[in-house]
Amino acid sequence: MYKPLADRMRPTSLDDVVGQEEILGKNGLLRRIIEAGTATNMILFGPPGSGKTTIANIIADRTKRRLYKLNATTASISDIKDIISEVDTLMAPGGILLYLDEIQYFNKRQQQSLLEFIENGKIVLIASTTENPYFYVYGAILSRSTVFEFKPVPPSEIEKVVIRAAKVLEKDLGAEISFEDGVVKQIALRSGGDVRKAINAVELLTGAAKVEDGKVLITSEDAALVAQRSAMRFDKDGDSHYDLLSAFQKSIRGSDPDAAIHYLARLLEGGDLPSACRRLLVCAAEDVGLAYPQAMPIVVACVNAALQVGLPEAQIPLAEAVILCATAPKSNSAVEAISRATADIRRGKAGEVPPHLRDSHYNGAKELGIGIEYKYPHSFPNHYVQQQYLPDELTGTTYYVYGDNKNEQAFKAYWDRIKPAKNEGEEQQLD
Numbered sequence: 001m002y003k004p005l006a007d008r009m010r011p012t013s014l015d016d017v018v019g020q021e022e023i024l025g026k027n028g029l030l031r032r033i034i035e036a037g038t039a040t041n042m043i044l045f046g047p048p049g050s051g052k053t054t055i056a057n058i059i060a061d062r063t064k065r066r067l068y069k070l071n072a073t074t075a076s077i078s079d080i081k082d083i084i085s086e087v088d089t090l091m092a093p094g095g096i097l098l099y100l101d102e103i104q105y106f107n108k109r110q111q112q113s114l115l116e117f118i119e120n121g122k123i124v125l126i127a128s129t130t131e132n133p134y135f136y137v138y139g140a141i142l143s144r145s146t147v148f149e150f151k152p153v154p155p156s157e158i159e160k161v162v163i164r165a166a167k168v169l170e171k172d173l174g175a176e177i178s179f180e181d182g183v184v185k186q187i188a189l190r191s192g193g194d195v196r197k198a199i200n201a202v203e204l205l206t207g208a209a210k211v212e213d214g215k216v217l218i219t220s221e222d223a224a225l226v227a228q229r230s231a232m233r234f235d236k237d238g239d240s241h242y243d244l245l246s247a248f249q250k251s252i253r254g255s256d257p258d259a260a261i262h263y264l265a266r267l268l269e270g271g272d273l274p275s276a277c278r279r280l281l282v283c284a285a286e287d288v289g290l291a292y293p294q295a296m297p298i299v300v301a302c303v304n305a306a307l308q309v310g311l312p313e314a315q316i317p318l319a320e321a322v323i324l325c326a327t328a329p330k331s332n333s334a335v336e337a338i339s340r341a342t343a344d345i346r347r348g349k350a351g352e353v354p355p356h357l358r359d360s361h362y363n364g365a366k367e368l369g370i371g372i373e374y375k376y377p378h379s380f381p382n383h384y385v386q387q388q389y390l391p392d393e394l395t396g397t398t399y400y401v402y403g404d405n406k407n408e409q410a411f412k413a414y415w416d417r418i419k420p421a422k423n424e425g426e427e428q429q430l431d
Contacts, residue, residue: 152193
């Protein structure tokens with residue numbers, strides 16, 4: 001029966017696991033827990049192919065517990081009940097270790113069904129997830145578990161696995177496997193930190209290559225075809241998607257055009273044109289803001305052009321917009337102003353609109369005293385006149401503070417010249 005090479009090569013000892021040096025290295029906490037044979041509930045969080053299932057198998061072997069595996073995408077409460085029924089039986093005399101893959105697909109009720117048995121220690125739960133557990137795992141499960149984060153495996157470590165996979169396949173084929181220059185690194189880089197993906201690529205490439213004179217050559221051209229686009233983790237509904245969007249905006253805000261372009265490219269390679277456009281519009285308003293208000297119409301034009309032409313050409317106007325926003329001066333004064341005003345409103349600080357500002361375009365407004373005292377600014381010097389605009393309860397409140405950029409400081413200087421007159425009774429209506 002065929003067994004995938006990745007399963008045949010799955011490590012059975014910690015020394016054979018690649019990557020995760022922080023938690024599985026010589027003094028890593030998870031390594032010490034495993035070597036001590038301690039059975040504890042844990043959640044393994046990280047991308048595919050980073051070693052989560054392998055570690056669950058090693059823990060089961062070390063703790064001498066019967067290992068049951070469930071995948072939350074297909075399992076049900078009845079599957080959990082079947083496993084629980086074997087607790088304290090001859091089938092599991094040392095207790096049960098339940099490996100629940102993709103726990104984020106279990107709803108709250110399904111996760112709660114495990115609680116009683118986790119608490120009394122009859123079931124040790126090792127759950128894995130590719131999503132942030134603090135968003136998807138029920139709080140009671142989290143509080144009874146230790147979360148370990150698995151990182152994508154570095155290319156230098158994956159290169160070792162690629163060479164090891166070739167050695168295993170050489171025995172199967174009875175032929176020598178060699179790689180063109182740079183192919184091992186190419187496979188490692190394009191696996192996106194996923195060991196399983198790299199092993200599968202080697203297996204596929206070897207199976208597709210011709211055996212000539214007892215030798216197999218894996219070419220750069222074939223490797224590029226097998227590994228194309230594979231280095232990119234992208235899930236439009238997953239955490240990695242929101243991480244990319246977050247990094248994209250923060251790079252623009254941080255005025256790093258190279259990083260901003262990098263994350264734009266990843267978003268577009270994943271086919272997510274709408275999210276890239278939306279986030280760019282937000283950046284123009286939130287991060288560039290009044291320091292360079294011309295950025296907004298330019299970004300709007302670039303976004304409209306991108307949406308009209310579609311991918312792949314859309315990347316050109318979007319790249320222009322990204323570079324513009326990343327290199328433009330920054331100001332969040334508008335964001336701060338609306339945030340302060342919103343906070344007041346939510347605290348109940350609003351008040352009535354002053355009578356002279358209310359709509360007076362109806363019969364009877366004057367009899368009610370509405371609009372009578374309104375002063376039309378354009379009838380005064382510099383198109384300005386002092387009068388109350390905020391409600392009585394908020395008179396004197398400041399929401400907008402001029403940013404320290406050239407553009408806003410120019411406006412500030414202008415109004416500093418004009419507005420002192422309001423305190424000196426220098427209002428003079430124009431003829």
